[in-house]
Amino acid sequence: MPIGTNIQQLRKAAGLSQEQLADMIGVSRQAVSKWETGQSLPDVDKLLLLCEVFQVSADELIGTRSPDSESGPCPGSMSTKLEACVKMNFIRRCFTAGWVTSLVGVVLLIAEYFSLFFLRNAAIRLDAETNSGIGFYSDAMKYAAVPPMPAVFGITIAVIVTGALVAIASLVSARMLQK
Numbered sequence: 096m097p098i099g100t101n102i103q104q105l106r107k108a109a110g111l112s113q114e115q116l117a118d119m120i121g122v123s124r125q126a127v128s129k130w131e132t133g134q135s136l137p138d139v140d141k142l143l144l145l146c147e148v149f150q151v152s153a154d155e156l157i158g159t160r161s162p163d164s165e166s167g168p169c170p171g172s173m174s175t176k177l178e179a180c181v182k183m184n185f186i187r188r189c190f191t192a193g194w195v196t197s198l199v200g201v202v203l204l205i206a207e208y209f210s211l212f213f214l215r216n217a218a219i220r221l222d223a224e225t226n227s228g229i230g231f232y233s234d235a236m237k238y239a240a241v242p243p244m245p246a247v248f249g250i251t252i253a254v255i256v257t258g259a260l261v262a263i264a265s266l267v268s269a270r271m272l273q274k
Contacts, residue, residue: 098157103131105149105156109177110184119180120144148177182272186265193262200255207247211235 106116106127113127120141129135137145146153215238218231232238239248 097133098136099131099133101156101158102127102137102145105145105151106131109149110181111177115180115184116148119148119177150177179272183269186269186272190262190265190269193258193260193265196258197255197262198258200251200258204248204251204255207244207251211238211244214238214241 106113111119113131114124117124117127121144122141126135126137130137142153142156146156149156212235215232215235218238222231238244
């Protein structure tokens with residue numbers, strides 16, 4: 096496998112963007128992109144830094160030895176940076192998932208609120224068409240207490256709270272990781 100493909104696969108497996116990898120080894124994002132597309136090759140010093148970042152041997156990175164061979168990872172101080180970067184990426188994903196979940200919940204809650212007016216209008220039409228005398232609520236908010244609406248509102252609020260808790264927990268984790 097070409098070195099560019101190896102770099103790209105290792106970078107993605109570590110959850111790093113091209114920009115994050117570039118910052119870790121002191122090059123531009125465009126340089127990483129050119130390595131991955133095969134337009135250029137990294138210098139020897141950058142190759143050694145890549146070896147440290149990904150904790151693989153130079154043979155594995157270049158593609159002359161398979162990753163499951165008997166040689167161990169390259170020793171170096173970059174492994175702690177890589178671990179921290181992977182953790183931060185996970186925390187960012189959790190934060191994004193949390194606030195997106197909360198946002199979707201809020202949109203659903205608003206849609207559910209407006210559906211109460213449609214329920215009221217449907218009840219008015221049904222009562223007028225059938226002359227059943229069953230009646231209807233003139234206040235749309237009273238339909239919020241008619242099943243299954245309490246369960247729907249409860250589930251939606253639980254989704255909002257869960258999303259918010261995930262986002263808050265990821266922020267707390269990020270602060271703890273930075274200390």
